[in-house]
Amino acid sequence: MQKRFIGIGITALIILGSLSAQSVETIPLPDPQRTGGMPLFEALDKRQSIRTYSNRELSMQTLSNLLWAAYGINREDGRRTAPSARNVQEFDIYLIMADGWYVYEHNDHVLIRLGNEDLREYAGRQDFVPTAPLNLIFVADHARMAGFDPENREFYTAADVGYISQNVYLFCASEGLATVVRGLVDRDKLREVLELGSTQHVILGQTVGYPK
Numbered sequence: 001m002q003k004r005f006i007g008i009g010i011t012a013l014i015i016l017g018s019l020s021a022q023s024v025e026t027i028p029l030p031d032p033q034r035t036g037g038m039p040l041f042e043a044l045d046k047r048q049s050i051r052t053y054s055n056r057e058l059s060m061q062t063l064s065n066l067l068w069a070a071y072g073i074n075r076e077d078g079r080r081t082a083p084s085a086r087n088v089q090e091f092d093i094y095l096i097m098a099d100g101w102y103v104y105e106h107n108d109h110v111l112i113r114l115g116n117e118d119l120r121e122y123a124g125r126q127d128f129v130p131t132a133p134l135n136l137i138f139v140a141d142h143a144r145m146a147g148f149d150p151e152n153r154e155f156y157t158a159a160d161v162g163y164i165s166q167n168v169y170l171f172c173a174s175e176g177l178a179t180v181v182r183g184l185v186d187r188d189k190l191r192e193v194l195e196l197g198s199t200q201h202v203i204l205g206q207t208v209g210y211p212k
């Protein structure tokens, strides 16, 4: 158990260390509501991609529940709501909203604000993208995949991201939210504006909001 906390502390230091050049602000999230929601089969029945969004904001509770459902810790040993090959947990979820951009820090279940700029125009190549209150950007860090050869890193990140995205789809179905996962993103531009490190790779985006 002690080893796990040392590991978590080191991970947090690495994330914060890589952000040290920027003005980092921690935004606490309410505890996620880990019970309730729609029965699984109803959520599966409603799961779909939606591309028209109203400008209604998401509450902090909804954001908290969404991030926990997507990729939060659901067990004492630090494992997550989405599986990952060899449990490497290589993804970080970046958030682009009108008032700034953030990364989800799963150990403390908080948002880390990385900047106040409105980056929505870079979140995707389709017109509806900036009209939604939230765009998630799934970023894989190959530095956490030292045990995989490069070919396998790409394969497993492509597989692992699907589980996170489907968690978001099912959460949105359950909550009456609209969402669509997107491969149509300018990865080079996002890498630049999100100030990603050399081992970090943008894989997919996912838009979330209320349906219009």
Ligand SMILES: Cc1cc2nc3c(=O)[nH]c(=O)nc-3n(C[C@H](O)[C@H](O)[C@H](O)COP(=O)(O)O)c2cc1C
Pocket: 047, 048, 049, 050, 051, 126, 180, 181, 182, 183, 184, 185
């Ligand atoms: C890996 C992946 C990439 C996708 N990329 C985009 C995209 O860039 N833009 C978009 O509008 N939809 C995108 N989609 C959504 C698909 O178009 C959508 O899932 C498909 O049309 C089936 O519709 P459904 O999700 O409502 O079942 C993507 C889906 C997947 C799985």
